[in-house]
Amino acid sequence: MNYKDVFEVTKFNPEKMAKINLFETSNFFCDVYCLEPGQQQKAHAHEKEDKLYYVLSGRGEFMIGDETRELSEHKIVFAEAGKVHGVRNTSDGRLTLLVFMTPNPNIK
């Protein structure tokens, strides 16, 4: 059975946010993002892809379109295709996210 424990795959990189892929097909990818305090995924947009961020642990500041908000564990936030989005770990603890993007721009 193709399953994972999201907290067993986490790894942190002192240089930059770490991305760990869990699953992917041409329909989607599902990653875990691991952010040390101060690390970020810079604001960017995808023309055709929708993205969801689910906060597994910790808290961080999410930017979606022209809105910025701090979200913590158990919150899930939607960045629709075309919307600028990003996240920064503004807390003093680690931030881990479950990320779902669809379709998958890496596999056509």
Added chain:
Amino acid sequence: MNYKDVFEVTKFNPEKMAKINLFETSNFFCDVYCLEPGQQQKAHAHEKEDKLYYVLSGRGEFMIGDETRELSEHKIVFAEAGKVHGVRNTSDGRLTLLVFMTPNPNIK
């Protein structure tokens, strides 16, 4: 900002597994499934859609293809398009799941 707390939307139905939609586009839907003890999503398959189940709380028995396994909190399991899949709450507590399906068969 379009965000939700997954535990604030949960609701249970004594008659059958409850599905609460969080977000959807033609690319995907994202739901919370709430299963009382003994409730299930019967085994079924989708020709073109991939599905992920993430266990938010509790534990249950997942069937993917010809494999069956009990999974608990923090486990995520992948049912690729074409594979028979289902879940049953075999525990004595409530089971809540975050579910992604892509593409969305309800919106063409």
